[in-house]
Amino acid sequence: MAIVDIALICESGHVINAYSSRIKELNVNYCKDCGKKAISQCPKCHSPIPGGLVTSEPAFLHELIKQGSEYTVPNFCSSCGTAFPWKPERERALEDVINELANLSPEEKAKLTKAIPDILIKTARTPTASMHFKKAMKTIGSEGGKVLRQVILEVAPEVVKDMLGLKV
Numbered sequence: 001m002a003i004v005d006i007a008l009i010c011e012s013g014h015v016i017n018a019y020s021s022r023i024k025e026l027n028v029n030y031c032k033d034c035g036k037k038a039i040s041q042c043p044k045c046h047s048p049i050p051g052g053l054v055t056s057e058p059a060f061l062h063e064l065i066k067q068g069s070e071y072t073v074p075n076f077c078s079s080c081g082t083a084f085p086w087k088p089e090r091e092r093a094l095e096d097v098i099n100e101l102a103n104l105s106p107e108e109k110a111k112l113t114k115a116i117p118d119i120l121i122k123t124a125r126t127p128t129a130s131m132h133f134k135k136a137m138k139t140i141g142s143e144g145g146k147v148l149r150q151v152i153l154e155v156a157p158e159v160v161k162d163m164l165g166l167k168v
């Protein structure tokens with residue numbers, strides 16, 4: 001039977017350890033990439049943050065580490081529904097890059113900004129949101145497109161990256 005481990009994630013949303021209860025060696029107090037605090041439970045209800053899946057016990061470390069690289073950071077606590085601290089940070093990151101983009105009209109920027117929630121989380125509106133972003137990527141040229149792509153790769157779940165054709 002598959003078991004879910006506990007994830008250790010920094011407040012900006014960097015995955016520190018998708019298997020914090022099994023690979024204790026990787027656990028730290030602060031993120032090495034941004035210096036923010038690392039958390040493994042919901043700040044509101046203290047439920048553990050669901051981590052990577054363990055499909056067999058005893059689990060082999062190298063397998064877990066490999067699987068951990070595919071772990072997708074959740075945006076909300078599945079026990080109490082509160083947004084994790086990185087969700088507003090991710091929204092802001094996308095908002096900032098959209099505002100910086102040249103060659104986009106204010107209307108197009110507004111449309112993209114409105115579509116941000118559907119890029120961060122897969123919803124029924126995600127295909128439409130992806131279409132807006134794809135169109136914008138054509139308009140903004142390669143330099144802006146590169147930056148936008150980088151931010152999306154940081155913040156969007158795998159399934160959305162797929163829709164945007166960004167999966168590596």
Ligand SMILES: [Zn+2]
Nearest residue numbers: 010014031034
């Ligand atoms: Zn971090």
Ligand SMILES: [Zn+2]
Nearest residue numbers: 042045077080
């Ligand atoms: Zn919670």
